[in-house]
Amino acid sequence: MEKEAKMYYENDADLNLLKGKTIAVLGYGSQGHAHALNLKDSGLNVIVAQREGGNNYKKAVEDGWKPVSVAEAVKQADWIHVLLPDEVQKKVWEEDIKPNIKKGAVLSFSHGFNIRFKQIVPTTDLDVVMIAPKGPGHLVRRQYEEGKGVPCLIAVEQDASGKAKELALAYAKGIGGTRGGVLETTFTEETETDLFGEQAVLCGGLVELINSGFETLVAAGYQPEIAYFECLHEVKLIVDLIFEGGFGKMNYSVSDTAEYGEYVTGKRIINDSTREEMKKVLADIQSGKFAEGWLDENKNGRPFFNKCRKEVSERPIEKVGARLRSKMSWIKK
Numbered sequence: 001m002e003k004e005a006k007m008y009y010e011n012d013a014d015l016n017l018l019k020g021k022t023i024a025v026l027g028y029g030s031q032g033h034a035h036a037l038n039l040k041d042s043g044l045n046v047i048v049a050q051r052e053g054g055n056n057y058k059k060a061v062e063d064g065w066k067p068v069s070v071a072e073a074v075k076q077a078d079w080i081h082v083l084l085p086d087e088v089q090k091k092v093w094e095e096d097i098k099p100n101i102k103k104g105a106v107l108s109f110s111h112g113f114n115i116r117f118k119q120i121v122p123t124t125d126l127d128v129v130m131i132a133p134k135g136p137g138h139l140v141r142r143q144y145e146e147g148k149g150v151p152c153l154i155a156v157e158q159d160a161s162g163k164a165k166e167l168a169l170a171y172a173k174g175i176g177g178t179r180g181g182v183l184e185t186t187f188t189e190e191t192e193t194d195l196f197g198e199q200a201v202l203c204g205g206l207v208e209l210i211n212s213g214f215e216t217l218v219a220a221g222y223q224p225e226i227a228y229f230e231c232l233h234e235v236k237l238i239v240d241l242i243f244e245g246g247f248g249k250m251n252y253s254v255s256d257t258a259e260y261g262e263y264v265t266g267k268r269i270i271n272d273s274t275r276e277e278m279k280k281v282l283a284d285i286q287s288g289k290f291a292e293g294w295l296d297e298n299k300n301g302r303p304f305f306n307k308c309r310k311e312v313s314e315r316p317i318e319k320v321g322a323r324l325r326s327k328m329s330w331i332k333k
C-alpha cells in the first residue's frame with residue numbers, strides 16, 4: 001500500500017494561538033457565515049465584512065454581526081480570511097486589502113485560485129495560508145453545531161512568522177475542522193485537483209453524463225419521466241452507497257445483472273478517448289489556460305457563461321425534473 005498521508009486532529013491544534021487576535025472574515029456567503037459563526041462560538045474575536053444591500057448583509061445583521069466594509073475590517077484585523085467570490089478577489093485585494101493590511105498579519109483563503117494563478121501576490125511580511133473545508137458552507141456550520149466537523153485541507157504558501165502551519169491548524173480547529181480531520185496540501189495541489197474534480201467528474205462530467213443518458217432514452221421514444229428516474233434520481237441512491245462503502249458496497253447492493261452491465265458497458269462510455277481528454281483538461285488547468293479563460297469571461301461580462309446557464313436551464317430534463325420533484329416534498333428541505 002502507498003504511504004498514508006498524515007492527518008491532524010483536535011490534540012494537534014492549539015486555539016490559544018488565536019486568542020487575542022482579531023480575525024476578519026471577508027464575505028458572509030456560503031463559507032463566510034459558517035467560518036465567522038464557528039470561530040465566534042470557539043471563543044475567538046471575529047469581525048465580518050459584507051457589502052451592504054442583499055440577503056447576505058441582512059443575514060449577517062440577523063446573526064448579530066455589525067458588518068463593516070472590507071477596508072475597515074482589514075484595518076482592525078490581525079488575520080484576514082478571504083471568503084469573497086474567487087473572481088472578485090484580485091480587485092478587492094488591490095483596492096481594499098493591500099493598502100490597509102497590518103504588517104505581519106495572516107492572510108488566508110479557502111481556495112488557492114488567486115494565489116496559484118498569481119492574481120494576488122502578497123507582500124513577504126505576511127503569513128499566507130489556506131484552510132479549506134471539504135464541504136459546502138452550510139454543512140460546515142451545521143456539523144459544528146452538532147459537535148462534528150467537516151474535514152479540512154490546510155496549506156502554507158508563505159511562512160513569515162515561522163508559525164504559519166500551527167496558525168492554520170488553530171484556525172481549522174476554530175471552525176471544527178480538526179474534529180473531522182485535517183490534511184496538509186499545497187496551494188498548487190488544492191487548486192489544480194479542485195478544478196479538475198469539479199470539471200471532469202463532479203459538475204462537468206456528471207451533468208453531461210446524466211443528461212446524455214436521459215436524452216438517449218427520450219430520443220428512443222421512452223417516457224421522459226422514466227428516463228428522469230433512471231438517469232438522474234437514482235444517481236443519488238447509487239452515490240450514497242459508494243460514499244458509504246466504496247464501489248464494493250454499491251456492487252453488493254445492486255443486482256448481479258447491474259454489476260455485469262457495469263463491467264460490460266462502463267469502459268465503453270468512459271473510454272480511452274475520455275481519459276485522453278481528461279489529461280488535456282488537466283493540462284489546461286496546470287498551464288493556467290482555464291484560469292485565464294475564466295478571468296477573461298468575467299472581464300467581458302460572462303457572455304459564454306450566461307448563454308450556457310440559460311441553455312442548461314431550458315433542457316427537457318430540467319422541466320421534467322422540476323415537475324416530478326414538486327410532488328416529492330421530502331426532497332426539498
Ligand code: NAD
Nearest residue numbers: 027028029030031032050051056083084085110111136137
Ligand atoms: P459566496 O458567493 O457564497 O459568498 C461571497 C460573499 O462575498 C457574498 O456574501 C457576497 O455578497 C460578498 N461579496 C462579494 N463582493 C464583495 C465585496 N466587494 N465586498 C464585500 N463583500 C462582497 O462565496 P463562497 O461560495 O462562500 O466562496 C468563498 C470562497 O470559499 C471562495 O474562495 C471559494 O472557492 C471557497 N470555497 C467555497 C466552498 C463552498 O462550499 N461554496 C467550498 C470550499 C471553498
Ligand code: MG
Nearest residue numbers: 194195197198
Ligand atoms: Mg471542490
